[in-house]
Amino acid sequence: MNFDALIEYITNTPLIWLLITLGSFKIGIIMYEKSNKNTLLQPIIIAYFLIMTALLSTGVSYEKYFKSVEIIHFFLGPATVALALPLYNNLKYIKSLFIPIVITLLVAGVFSITLAVSLLWVLGAELPTILSMTTKSITAPIAIITSEQIGAIPSLAVGFVIITGIIGALLGTTIFRLLNIKHDTSKGFALGVISHGIGTARAIEISEKAAAFSALAMGLSGIVTAIFLPLIIQILQ
Amino acid sequence: MLKGIITLLIFQFFGECISKLFELLVPGPVIGMVLLLIFLIIKKSSFESLDNAVAIHLRYLPLLFIPAAMGIVTQADILAKEFWAISISLVFGTIIALAFCAKFMDYLTNKQENKK
Numbered sequence: 001m002n003f004d005a006l007i008e009y010i011t012n013t014p015l016i017w018l019l020i021t022l023g024s025f026k027i028g029i030i031m032y033e034k035s036n037k038n039t040l041l042q043p044i045i046i047a048y049f050l051i052m053t054a055l056l057s058t059g060v061s062y063e064k065y066f067k068s069v070e071i072i073h074f075f076l077g078p079a080t081v082a083l084a085l086p087l088y089n090n091l092k093y094i095k096s097l098f099i100p101i102v103i104t105l106l107v108a109g110v111f112s113i114t115l116a117v118s119l120l121w122v123l124g125a126e127l128p129t130i131l132s133m134t135t136k137s138i139t140a141p142i143a144i145i146t147s148e149q150i151g152a153i154p155s156l157a158v159g160f161v162i163i164t165g166i167i168g169a170l171l172g173t174t175i176f177r178l179l180n181i182k183h184d185t186s187k188g189f190a191l192g193v194i195s196h197g198i199g200t201a202r203a204i205e206i207s208e209k210a211a212a213f214s215a216l217a218m219g220l221s222g223i224v225t226a227i228f229l230p231l232i233i234q235i236l237q
Numbered sequence: 238m239l240k241g242i243i244t245l246l247i248f249q250f251f252g253e254c255i256s257k258l259f260e261l262l263v264p265g266p267v268i269g270m271v272l273l274l275i276f277l278i279i280k281k282s283s284f285e286s287l288d289n290a291v292a293i294h295l296r297y298l299p300l301l302f303i304p305a306a307m308g309i310v311t312q313a314d315i316l317a318k319e320f321w322a323i324s325i326s327l328v329f330g331t332i333i334a335l336a337f338c339a340k341f342m343d344y345l346t347n348k349q350e351n352k353k
Contacts, residue, residue, distance in 0.1 A: 155308025
């Protein structure tokens with residue numbers, strides 16, 4: 001028996017990190033479902049901590065980890081293209097409230113980014129952090145590829161996206177009640193614009209109409225942000 | 238499902254090509270997404286194979302951002318230094334933006350309904 005060859009294989013094969021990543025995500029899904037889909041126990045949060053523990057305890061570098069699981073990262077591309085279908089399926093709702101949708105999308109989108117960026121700036125954060133905050137309200141696949149484009153730090157950007165999603169999903173219904181929001185369409189739209197997919201998952205619990213408007217908002221704001229944000233940042237620089 | 242996967246990859250490929258050719262700042266896959274949306278609007282319907290390919294990508298969507306997300310291990314110093322700025326911006330930024338967005342949309346919707 002050749003133990004050296006075995007250890008050599010185990011420490012170098014990308015399979016081991018692929019298995020840890022897929023396995024951690026599966027454990028995440030199981031725990032999320034066992035917890036009755038508690039927003040705080042998103043599968044990715046659980047997977048995050050499990051993989052983090054594995055990385056820190058083995059001392060493997062992030063570069064090596066990323067190379068091993070790059071095949072998963074590759075699928076962000078087709079997954080982004082795939083977002084066209086739910087957007088298409090909900091596009092019919094755009095006609096009923098065309099003007100409110102377009103105006104809210106632009107005004108709230110600009111407001112949300114400006115607010116988060118100004119808060120960071122006032123509190124003395126540095127430029128890479130500020131840039132990584134600009135994509136916090138769009139769906140993670142688009143946020144990752146857009147943050148790479150604008151010179152932000154993709155890992156910070158994903159973290160901000162997930163936390164923004166969770167805050168919106170946790171507090172959304174309370175905020176809507178306090179503010180006396182009348183239409184389910186407004187609730188869904190706000191959840192989609194600000195809290196993307198995690199917000200949309202919450203909108204499904206409000207009503208079918210809220211869910212449709214949330215999915216619509218998420219798709220539209222992803223596209224609009226990815227198109228205009230890099231342009232605006234280039235002009236400002 | 239293969240036809241659906243090929244469709245997604247072809248649209249991504251065209252999107253990336255257009256982005257490179259015209260030196261656009263928009264990421265290629267987002268252009269691919271817009272192209273697929275236009276294609277579906279013209280075609281007026283999806284097809285089963287595409288539905289399945291899309292479903293499998295979106296079902297496991299969070300898994301796909303783990304490789305990028307784990308890069309956070311290299312950002313410990315930024316997180317430690319700017320923890321409060323980041324936390325305040327995320328919490329208050331999200332609450333205020335969500336409240337504003339819902340109220341604004343509600344106001345515009347009421348206005349449109351009153352006109353009718």
